[in-house]
Amino acid sequence: MADLFDLQPQDDGPTPGTPRPLADRLRPRRLSxxxxxxxxxxxxxPIGAMLASGALSSMILWGPPGVGKTTIARLLADETKLHFEQISAIFTGVQDLRKVFEAxxxxxxxxxxxxxxxxxxxxxxxAQQDGFLPHMEDGTIVLVGATTENPSFELNAAVLSRAQVLTxxxxxxxxxxxLAQRAEKELGRRLPLDGPAREAxxxxxxxxxxxxxxxxxxxxSWNLKAPLDAKGLGARLRRRAANYDKSGDxxxxxISALHKSVRGSDPDAALYWFARMLEGGEDPRFLARRITRMAVEDIGLADPQAHRVSLDAWETYERLGSPEGELALAQAVIYLALAPKSNAGYAAYKAAREAARRTGSLAPPMHILNAPTRLMKExxxxxxxxxDHDAEDAFSxxxxxxxxxxxxxxxVPVDRGFERDLRKRVDxxxxxxAKRQKG
Structure with missing residues (x-):
């Protein structure tokens, strides 16, 4: 993937007079x-400290597109007098890697x-990642990898142990x-935009x-004679598609931001992240499942209706489809964000599962076992x-x-929402x- 001021291996440069893209003309010449x-x-x-000490180690540069990963790598080579070799994992095979290592x-x-x-x-x-290890260890190469994905999930532990991950x-x-001001200086003119349009x-x-x-x-390139306002800019340009990979970071x-916003009782933030995911092309059915999970995990019995609201919104989406059905999911998000919160049921379930794992072979007490045969009664x-129905208060x-x-x-119910009533019942x-057992 191209990066900000993407620098290719050195060549003879463009033919004099050849138009150069603005990004090429504004490539930084120094790390500063x-x-x-x-x-x-x-x-x-960390990079400044490495350069000051004169010891450059391998690193993984992790960040979104267009923030300078390739530029930094190239300038690091320049400042440390190392030969700069650039490859892309998309186009490089095993044979290509061998040639790079031999060189x-x-x-x-x-x-x-x-x-x-x-x-x-x-x-x-x-296997390809493992191929870097001996050459990193013996000093043949200083590896600088660039990724837009979380290295913890995508890179081998062996590579990560030999390289710093820098975000x-x-x-x-x-x-x-x-950056816009630098562009204006290079172009020798102000952008023909008013304040709101420039911000847009x-x-x-x-x-x-x-x-x-x-x-x-x-x-x-439009050669405008008068500054353009935000509405005019919007009519001519479309917003860049948001950086959203439905299978990646x-x-x-x-979804973490959405879930935590609901848990934090912030309906506005929750709606924002919900909308961000829809705009990124997320499957509304995935969101419906996650919304239902929020209801049972973070609200639970503090508001039993939240579970029903989530399921009803999910069913409404299935019946209406997009885009109308997404409104029902949005309303569920609002309801859940404003509902009283409790994870007491979730915590109780996990604690009971842990106890069951520890004591899984213990039999129920004899008095609550059924006796369908005479032998069992004997x-x-x-x-x-x-x-219990024969006991006082229907409780034995x-x-x-x-x-x-x-x-x-x-x-252990919390003192919020419907669980406030359940807490009274538990107590x-x-x-x-205690009274009956003592008696």
Missing amino acids: EVIGQDHLLGPDG AKLRRRQGRGTLLFVDEIHRFNK LHRLTLADLEM LLEMADGDGRALLNLIEQVV GHYNL QGFGTGYQY GQEYFPEGMKRGVYY FFAGLR
């Missing part, structure tokens, strides 16, 4: 010119190191404004510097069982845990049980 990554490149950052070995024997930049490194399979940030609006243009780039420069080139990050099955207070097992307390029966 890279925008938005001071946390890595500054004196106190690096030859270069090393001649006294020069190699910085191997691997774009989309997460696309290499396990690049999405460019902020302030970063993009700085920056937002259209969605944190991607290369995307912004491409948008700026389009705006400049974007998917898991956004063996004492069911002896002493008290029929008998013990139902296995004999010899300490009584467990798993369900009532606990007191009554």
Whole structure:
């Protein structure tokens, strides 16, 4: 995947007079010119510290498109006098890798190191990733990998143990404004946009510097005589598609944001993340399943109606389809966000499962076992069982845990919503049980 100010291996350069894209003309020539990554490149950052000490180690640059991964790799090679070799995991096979490693070995024997930049490194399979290890260990290459996916999930543990993972940030609006000003200086003119239109243009780039420069080139090509407003800009340009991979980090990050916003009782934030996922092309059925999970996991018996609301919204979507059915899901999101929260049922379930794993062979007490045959009655099955409906308050207070097992307390309702009433019932029966068992 192309990156901000993407730098290809050196060649003879463009023919004099050949038009050059704005992104090519604005490539940083020094690391200090890279925008938005001071946390890595500054004196106190990991890359800044490496350069200051003169010891460059292998690294994985993790971040969204258009934030400078390729640029940083190339400039690192320049500043450390290493030969820069760039490959893409999409187009490079095993034979290509062997050639790269052999050339690096030859270069090393001649006294020069190699910085191997691997774009989309997460696309290499396990065997291909393992192929880097001996060459990293013996110093043949300094590996700089670039990925838009979470390295924890996509890269081998062996590679991660030999490389630092450095996270690049999405460019902020302030970063993009700085880049726009550089573009204006290079072009020798101001962008023909009023204030709101300029802000809209920056937002259209969605944190991607290369995307912004491409948008700026389009705006400049119109040769406008008067500044354009936001409405006029919107009519001429379409917002860049959001960075959202339904099987990658974007998917898991956004559903986590939605779930935690509902749990945090923030309906506005929850609706925003819900809408972001829909705009990214997420399957509404996945959202319906997750909304239902929120109801049983984070609301539970504090509002039993939340479960029903979620299922009804899911069924409504199945009957109406898109886009009308998505409104029912949105309303469920609002309801869940504003519902009283409790994970007491969820916690009780997990605690009971853990107790069951520890004591799974203990038999129920004899008095609650059925005795359908005379032999079983003679063996004492069911002896002493008290029929609760015959007892005072329809409550016998008998013990139902296995004999010899300490009584467990798993369900502890919170003092919110409907569980406030359930808590009163739990306390009532606990007191009554103690009284009956004592009697």
